[in-house]
Amino acid sequence: MAATRQTVAQTLEEVITWRPVLAPVLRSFEPLLTKQEDLVDELTESLKKQGMALPQGQPERMDQGVSLLAGASFAGFAPAVLTSAEKLLPLLCRMDAVVPYKEALEGFFLKSDKADAQQAEELVVAVASGNKKSLEGLAEKIDVDPLVLHFVAGFIVAPVLRALTALVVAAGDEAPWEVGDVWRQGYCPMCGALPTMGWMDKPSIDEKNAFLAGGGGKKHLHCGTCGADWKYRRGACPACGEEGSGVMELLRESGMAAHGERLDWCTKCKSYCPAVDLREREFVPNLDALALGMMHLDMVAARRKLKPVKPSFWNMF
Template identity: 50%
Template sequence: MPVTRQTVSETLAGIAERRPVLQPILSAFEPFLEARASLPDLLSPILEQSGFSLPPWRQEKARQGVPLLAGVSLDGLFPLLEQSAQVLLPHLTALPGMTGHSEALHAFFSDEKTCMKASDMLLTGHEESLADIATETGLAPAVLLFALEAVFGPVIHALASEYKAPWDERPSSWMQGFCPVCGSYPSIAYLDRRVFDEKNAFLAGGGGKKHLHCSLCGTEWHFRRGACPSCGQEGSGVMEFLRESENSQGERIDWCTKCRSYCPTVDLRERGDIPDMDAMALGMMYMDIVAARKGLMPLKPSFWNQF
């Protein structure tokens, strides 16, 4: 029987049960994460009406490491961003560190020109220009970046669900450590469970294959286990992992001995359930602290792992 993924709430409850000290922060983020998880379904019909056309997936471009949305005009997507902001801003501005920014954020997300320009910059990685927009808008760059990623991510997720995940086919033409759709780095990775072939009831695979989960749009893709998603080096001794001996359900940190970047990882073979990955990334913040003490850098800086 296929195992379905847990909801945000189920995942957070499971984490809080084992790590009660995290309860206040998990509770603070829960309504925001739940609202964010519900958005792609809500946005799909708006996408259909938007007239925005998706570029086709091209194996050739994928082999060159060019993400799907690179160079694509975002014209027509503003109604989706508007809807996403309307749903998320009340939760977002209730988060610790975000209160007091409500007015400026509402103004930012109702200004089509600025908001679409910033979204474009987010995809092209022009964080300096984003900082300029933040200053003009009267927001701290970190606040604007967090809000924009929160609001724009579900929009890209809705776009990505229109494809039949060609990036996860085997053998895959996508070999990169960044997202095949939007080009962002993963916030979390997982090693998959054993796979059973339902047709003949034989074990089809022992599991343990690595998948990366995009921090921005939630797209997931297969990645080589012995390779570093950041610097691309590969081979024995490149990747190591760190874990806590007690109270763990497959949570660990995979880090690169060459460039010292790390990504939180869950080994699903050690768990009875499959967590919501965005909730799990938040719930593994205690591992971020362990990594920071070791002098490691997060592959994808999050609101909560910049110490």
């Protein structure tokens, strides 16, 4: 069933009616998240037109836990990075932490000669592989605070990777990692990053016969870096891989309507991942926007000394 998918704006609007206290921070990030959302569509089209070769799913490698983009060079991706930077950098450079590095960042991102193209591709490699060392090296070279470059690069590269993921998913009936349920890891089958969100699916309706084809509630993880979604075992921790009864616990906000929102946390390694049970919601939210809209639970988790499976930008500074 093609459940109605909410845009970034619709998702945030709904969250704000439930948690008006978050309005200022959600509104401040809304333009950025909306631009990213638009960019994914634009870049998907342009990568397609460019005839970009797509990474192929290799079942044996995936069986061993090797992500599709492991070792990718991202040659030819510089124009996509430039497009993304042109749209996002002006918004990012309005933020207090970024302002001091405006010129350095523009100098790096908004050029398009050959040497810069190579640097842009190296940046995509660094973000996609989560290579902190190489980001730090680059930050030093262009004289930008490494944390700021990490933040900015994450925002600019994400739509490029999400466009690539969209093309890979659209290329077959199923995503390569869904074929034969070959992927069993807690990290992303596409880029290898740890998940930013978990979600339980809605009951599915057989479209031709209009009967209930599945009860829903299957667990999936969502990658905030490249946008991939994949199935994962309910009782297992995506961070440490521990599995069994009593390993994963749920944390919900008490005394308020939860809208299916909760934290799944691991009693072994004390890491948590926000999650949403779509059976308890009318609409399917934009998961990247919802992750931001669940920051009140990040605060609850911090008080309990739990750490996020994947730190997000709003708890970076």
